[in-house]
Amino acid sequence: MNNHSPQNNTFMKKIGIVLFSLVFVASSFAQAKQGHTNQNKFRQLKQELPTPNAERTASGAPGKNYTQQRVDYIMDIVLDDEKSTITGSETITYHNNSADDLEYLWLQLDQNMRAADSKTPDIQPNKVPSKLSKSRFKNTYTESAFDGGFKIMSVTNADGSKLSHTINQTMMRINLPKPLASGNTFKFKMDWWYNINNHKIEGLRSGYELFEENGNKNYVIAQFYPRMCVYDNVEGWQNEQFWGRSEFALEFGDYTVNITTPDDHMLGATGILKNESEVLTKKEQKRLAIARITFDNPVIIRTQEEAKKIEKGNSKKTKTWKFFAKNVRDYAFATSRKFIWDGMAVDINGKTVMAYSLYSKEANPLYGDHSTRAVAQTLKTYSKYTFDYPYHKAISVDGQMGMEYPQICFNPGRPDADGTYSDKVKYRMIKVTIHEVGHNFFPMIVNSDERQWTWMDEGLNSYMEMLAELEYDKNFPITRGYPKNIVSYMSGNQDKIAPIMTKGDNVYNFGSNAYGKPATALWILRETIMGKDLFDHAFRTYSQRWMFKHPSPADFFRTMEDASGIDLDWFWRGWFYTTDVSDIGIKSVKKYQTNSVDNSVEFIEDTSEGLGFSKKDENSKFYYEITYNKPGGLVMPIIVEFTYKDGTTERKTYPAQIWRYNDAEITKVFSSSKEIKSIKLDPDLETADVDTSNNSFPKDKTDQFDQFKKKIKG
Numbered sequence: 001m002n003n004h005s006p007q008n009n010t011f012m013k014k015i016g017i018v019l020f021s022l023v024f025v026a027s028s029f030a031q032a033k034q035g036h037t038n039q040n041k042f043r044q045l046k047q048e049l050p051t052p053n054a055e056r057t058a059s060g061a062p063g064k065n066y067t068q069q070r071v072d073y074i075m076d077i078v079l080d081d082e083k084s085t086i087t088g089s090e091t092i093t094y095h096n097n098s099a100d101d102l103e104y105l106w107l108q109l110d111q112n113m114r115a116a117d118s119k120t121p122d123i124q125p126n127k128v129p130s131k132l133s134k135s136r137f138k139n140t141y142t143e144s145a146f147d148g149g150f151k152i153m154s155v156t157n158a159d160g161s162k163l164s165h166t167i168n169q170t171m172m173r174i175n176l177p178k179p180l181a182s183g184n185t186f187k188f189k190m191d192w193w194y195n196i197n198n199h200k201i202e203g204l205r206s207g208y209e210l211f212e213e214n215g216n217k218n219y220v221i222a223q224f225y226p227r228m229c230v231y232d233n234v235e236g237w238q239n240e241q242f243w244g245r246s247e248f249a250l251e252f253g254d255y256t257v258n259i260t261t262p263d264d265h266m267l268g269a270t271g272i273l274k275n276e277s278e279v280l281t282k283k284e285q286k287r288l289a290i291a292r293i294t295f296d297n298p299v300i301i302r303t304q305e306e307a308k309k310i311e312k313g314n315s316k317k318t319k320t321w322k323f324f325a326k327n328v329r330d331y332a333f334a335t336s337r338k339f340i341w342d343g344m345a346v347d348i349n350g351k352t353v354m355a356y357s358l359y360s361k362e363a364n365p366l367y368g369d370h371s372t373r374a375v376a377q378t379l380k381t382y383s384k385y386t387f388d389y390p391y392h393k394a395i396s397v398d399g400q401m402g403m404e405y406p407q408i409c410f411n412p413g414r415p416d417a418d419g420t421y422s423d424k425v426k427y428r429m430i431k432v433t434i435h436e437v438g439h440n441f442f443p444m445i446v447n448s449d450e451r452q453w454t455w456m457d458e459g460l461n462s463y464m465e466m467l468a469e470l471e472y473d474k475n476f477p478i479t480r481g482y483p484k485n486i487v488s489y490m491s492g493n494q495d496k497i498a499p500i501m502t503k504g505d506n507v508y509n510f511g512s513n514a515y516g517k518p519a520t521a522l523w524i525l526r527e528t529i530m531g532k533d534l535f536d537h538a539f540r541t542y543s544q545r546w547m548f549k550h551p552s553p554a555d556f557f558r559t560m561e562d563a564s565g566i567d568l569d570w571f572w573r574g575w576f577y578t579t580d581v582s583d584i585g586i587k588s589v590k591k592y593q594t595n596s597v598d599n600s601v602e603f604i605e606d607t608s609e610g611l612g613f614s615k616k617d618e619n620s621k622f623y624y625e626i627t628y629n630k631p632g633g634l635v636m637p638i639i640v641e642f643t644y645k646d647g648t649t650e651r652k653t654y655p656a657q658i659w660r661y662n663d664a665e666i667t668k669v670f671s672s673s674k675e676i677k678s679i680k681l682d683p684d685l686e687t688a689d690v691d692t693s694n695n696s697f698p699k700d701k702t703d704q705f706d707q708f709k710k711k712i713k714g
């Protein structure tokens with residue numbers, strides 16, 4: 001309440017003094033009593049989450065005033081294979097659907113991160129390494145920096161007149177001739193080109209791989225055109241610089257894209273190919289038609305033998321691939337003389353979606369064996385838990401990195417020269433393929449802001465990836481997501497750990513922070529805290545509410561609670577806003593039997609060592625008063641397994657709320673008709689408990705030995 005009227009000022013001042021004194025007295029009283037302000041771990045996230053409004057509701061759903069911008073692109077792209085350059089002519093139609101008038105527009109010039117004067121290398125602290133590969137040494141210390149920045153040739157209005165603009169590193173501001181009113185559209189044109197980098201040397205998400213054998217290049221091209229920034233009611237313009245790590249925030253729109261390549265190239269891209277008969281051979285068209293009705297096995301559309309023959313040539317002629325993509329947030333393509341192509345049909349609730357792979361002979365037979373099948377599995381599993389995959393295809397490209405775009409992604413994995421491959425290589429390739437194809441759902445469709453919140457796409461996707469991996473192969477070697485796998489990260493040096501709710505550019509251990517820990521958190525919610533049915537319903541609700549929209553963290557947190565009827569503020573607070581660890585132990589156990597005296601029952605303590613009773617009363621049950629302590633900061637359920645003397649076991653789970661009165665230790669009585677031999681906490685390692693040496697009573701020798709070994713190893 002900030003609207004004091006002036007005439008009431010003196011009165012209000014007096015009232016204010018009285019109120020202040022009262023509040024002061026009350027709060028000192030509370031402090032004297034509690035010793036601290038309200039730090040209860042079950043308090044609601046009122047201060048952390050934004051106030052709900054008519055755009056984003058308190059239930060976590062988009063509200064009736066929810067809007068988002070829309071951007072349509074028409075692009076003519078020319079790839080010069082000799083010079084390794086890409087040239088583009090781009091028309092952008094920007095639809096201002098927001099309630100605001102805009103004075104300027106912001107674009108992302110991601111390629112400028114590779115410009116010769118890029119600031120990205122300058123913010124990277126480094127030391128002299130003990131060894132570097134010759135190519136990396138040359139690249140880092142002896143050659144002038146590679147210049148892969150955008151060369152902007154022109155920026156014009158629709159009528160061809162010059163349009164004022166300002167470039168700030170990886171961002172570009174279009175200075176509008178007059179403000180763009182709410183509900184209006186602005187159309188402008190840009191011409192540009194840049195040098196394509198060799199991503200095997202320069203690294204990162206886009207570029208070419210050079211094959212020394214015959215000078216061929218596999219191009220995987222992305223972030224290749226100036227892209228509109230997101231404007232919304234959460235960030236305003238999302239125009240934080242692209243440093244290379246925290247990814248992208250993009251609007252949906254339609255893309256009409258013509259890509260000119262050498263005429264012996266095979267190309268895959270976002271969108272529907274409109275001129276199949278111009279760019280594919282008769283044979284390829286025939287095989288493609290068969291693939292479109294083949295649901296059990298991939299059908300080869302361009303064979304290895306054909307690709308081997310083609311890669312020996314070097315055609316100077318060109319051809320143009322014409323695509324149209326409806327309602328996508330981005331565009332990418334891959335092209336090479338070397339690509340083998342296979343595909344199969346996938347049935348998604350009665351609708352046919354195509355799973356494709358493009359790969360060089362160096363990636364075969366690994367890709368032929370697994371790539372398209374992994375794509376198909378991903379589409380099936382993710383559709384089951386979120387929504388039916390709405391696009392017509394998903395492509396996996398042998399791109400020797402792991403990176404995702406709408407309908408197309410680039411993946412690693414090559415067999416040895418003799419064509420054999422280890423399980424490790426195989427599972428890694430399948431894992432990354434599932435992960436990158438999975439990104440079609442998060443964030444390509446459930447379109448969160450990657451620049452700000454890495455976990456919203458990587459964390460949710462890493463969780464979903466586990467479900468798809470286990471459906472692909474029930475013995476799949478899951479590397480992250482299981483609670484026990486996150487223990488070493490969470491219990492590590494606290495100076496190098498940030499809460500999940502941290503911008504990706506600013507965290508040390510990116511993989512564990514933004515992928516592993518949030519995936520584990522969701523796994524624990526599903527398996528241990530919410531149960532599969534409630535979790536799956538809430539997760540599906542979130543996915544469907546926000547498909548083709550821009551969710552924020554609050555929308556996710558609120559929907560998960562709203563759709564399940566479970567208050568999870570304590571969980572989000574602990575797992576997402578702090579770096580606390582989970583550690584619950586058994587401090588002590590007292591044991592009792594009863595004795596009836598007149599109208600009351602008397603509890604008699606047996607003070608002997610251990611859990612056994614020195615003397616047993618046939619008429620009494622056994623009562624165990626167990627004190628649990630919590631050296632870890634996280635509040636978590638207490639999962640207890642009681643093993644009886646006869647060898648049978650019984651489980652009891654106390655909800656996390658048992659810690660609401662006392663965060664350090666609680667005491668709880670367990671009664672049974674059989675005598676207990678031993679007690680164990682978290683027997684299936686569900687809670688990411690960082691110290692299991694205090695999990696057993698009597699103390700478990702093997703647990704203590706494990707802890708001892710850990711300490712020795714340091």
Ligand SMILES: [Zn+2]
Pocket residue numbers: 435436439457458461
């Ligand atoms: Zn990812």
